[in-house]
Amino acid sequence: MLQDDCSYDKIGRLPNIVSCAFADISEKRDAIILTTEPAWSAASGIAIDPKQLIHVKGNTEAYMAALTEVCEGEVVYGVGGGLAIDTAKYVAATNGLPLVALPTILSTDAFLTDATGVRENGCVRYLASKAPDTVIVDMDVLCNAPPAMRASGAADVLSIATAMWDWQEAEKMDENPRDQQITPQTIDIGSTLLQTLLDNAREIGRGTPTGLKLLLDLLCMEVQLCYLCGHSRVEEGSEHYFVYAIENHLTSAEGTNTGNMGGDGETVLHGELVGLGILLMSALQSQPWAQYRHALECLQINYRPHAVSTDAIAETLVNLSDYVAQHQLPYTVATTLRITPDIAKRTIQTVLD
Template identity: 35%
Template sequence: MIIPSLPPLELIPLDELVEPNPILLVTTPDAWESVAADLRSLNIALRIEPLEATMPHWMTLAADLLNKLRNTQYPISNIYSVGTSLLTDTAKYLASQTKLPLTCIPTALADASFLTSTSAARHAGCVEYVDTQTPNRVIVDLDLIATAPEPLRAAGICEVLSSYTALWDWEMAEEQDKNPPEMALAPWAADAAEAILQGALDCAPAAGEGDPDGLKQLLDCLAMSVQLCNQLGHTRPKEGSEHYFAYAVENHVDPGHSQAELLAPGILRIAKKQDQDVEEIKYALEACHIPLNVIPKEIVKKTLRELPEYVERHGLPYGVAHELGD
């Protein structure tokens, strides 16, 4: 068993970044616009803008890139991703296929993708985490993060607040002997996840407003949550029925919704199904400017009705989602 580690995190202004080698840049026009003035010295040999988070798309991009790398016209030495989510996951896949070093520059703390060794691919209406690679280097400019659009700036807090419902699922599954041996409840890990959750709740108002100390604490919470799961070899402390809701509802809404817009309603709805109080969680979500009502109510209800069949069909770890409607 190989336990992944976190990537080196460099908290520096972008204009201090030095990169003399020609690079492949994975980004979008909007993401690049937010950093272009500070990264004018980058030698961009090739640029890729991914369209979707699917294995066929990533495999096509990788095959095309490998062909270009055989051509001396493209002397690429490094891969850079500028942005979040799809951009980071795509860059990790390309780096894993080309064996080129990867530097990630998140433009918001919108998720934890820049900290992990997997990429989230959509397949058959669900999300599959594909082993790719941990970035070799992550550049975090907290001043840049503070200027991100409000709904994205600290949206990654959802990846920590999800522990509120995921831990409940994990403990319930243990009580009902539904956890496989490799996912058996570890009380010390549950306690650690609760402490990280509290850290995220504490920093939510400051992070949401772009305060550097608040953003740094949210970054710490994201990193510690990821490494806790790395140590365990699974994501039970932070992924349960709230994530299943997000995976399922994505099939019923238009493309373009952020992960937080799908996950935040899942946390609140699932917490209520678990008879948990949601006021503190809702306050933190609102403090981070995460939209809570972008999914139409009829779609939310439809997704909750379908969730038991959905989780069974995709073989997802046991949680309250399996018992909705019982």
């Protein structure tokens, strides 16, 4: 989620976040709305008359660049989950327009960050775009979103469990670049965010205003911590690399941070794949993975998406060390662990049975 050129003297910051019913938004400028069909119907009470309404259908840079050409207006709105909002960030940054994000589900941290993830050559690349100028949170919309979707972004906080393990292991092996060295304080803060999520997973999964406000707070703190570090190693490790790799097995991978289409047209959320990655990687790291599975269950995150076959999981695990080497991803458990077909099979059985 961050670019290489992020330096310590310029710390990124969170967008303004306002709480407001979508029906009460007053917008007089010519608005370009980037959304997806389910998100737009979830935001049906929205009081904006768009000059352009565009349903986002791709996640490559070429697609986003083409979209940018046809967008004409004075302000960009991103309405939905990660894909719609990441695309809106790209369009607004390229066209030099103000940007308002309206998350309809808390499915990723994309509405808080200043980069756009694009899929390229079977991996993810983050392009500098811009953070929204304003994020509008309508708590009723978030609470009424489908239970399996509304809190799936909690996986991007739970991923601290495996990512921070990877980052610490890299430190022990002297594999962290100079600008990605660990401080014990960062580990303390990351551990606190993780523990707070674990302690409140049930409340968040219930989709209460209290639970979803806490999830929003945790996502804000996770993003701000990454800004302070200048990289996202604290929450992006082998579990995310597993996700980027397995996306190549989903026939029409369509999501950036949310909304990958599985083979049968069924949507696979980023958080679902990250949840699966956390379980597999925490088991391979010999961590107490069962508490993470319990948390995912409380959060109502489906870590066994139907569109992802056991064969695809096994193949992804066996090829993971080649994948991370090929894409030059930072040092994690996936860098050195040789996962044989047998280990893959046993790990899958352990965490999914």
